[in-house]
Amino acid sequence: MQNRRQVLKQSALVAGLLASTGLFPQFAFAFNKNAFEAKSVQDALKALGVGALTESKDVSITAPDIAENGSVVPIAIATTLPGVKSMLIMVEKNPATLTAQFNVTESVDSAFSARVKMGQSSDVYAVAVLNDGKVLYAKKEVKVTLGGCGG
């Protein structure tokens, strides 16, 4: 039978060990390295811990049909759905698929524009992760004349 003091001591020790191994989230902003190194759409979603994709008309992606310069491809993603948790931009055939993740709060619209690099012609995914666990996407093929990754 352990007394209160021993229990406290032990739990403090365990907490210290956990902290030293980095298992404790130091702040809510833990960069998800695995997700950003994933090689495919499925792997990236798995690393983020979200479920399977469903295509949806409520998610929109705006991107050029042909990008002359793969190092600057303007992408706009948006959804009108309520309860969006985060939105992702994924370029399927890049060395790492996941490009950007936007964590949406109630104070911003779920619509973002950014510019991304593309190594070659590929499908670009706009993904909306909803609070109820649904994962919706829209995709668009962008043809790249000059790749923007190697060199």
Add this chain to the structure above:
Amino acid sequence: MADPMRIRAQAAGDKATVRVLMAHEMEGGQRKDASGNIVPAWYIQEVTATHNGKTVLTAEWGPAVSKNPFLQFVVKGAKAGDKIGVNWKDNRGDTRSDEATVS
């Protein structure tokens, strides 16, 4: 210290459109230099945007975001005179914060 960001925030109705241009190399870690060595990745990983001090958006980026990244988003309930702050942190631990006033 990195170069300042250019932030423009324009109110329209009860929303404000914020456009941010950050100055950053965003090296992807795929490129090789003249002697064939891979140039190590150097890119912005975390972006935070605030409206009058309250965090409204956080984003995580990979190395595939373009050099000198551009970001556009819409803040609800922002009006002229409000402060929009943007803060980034790259994978070397460098950070930069800038602020703009909604016009």
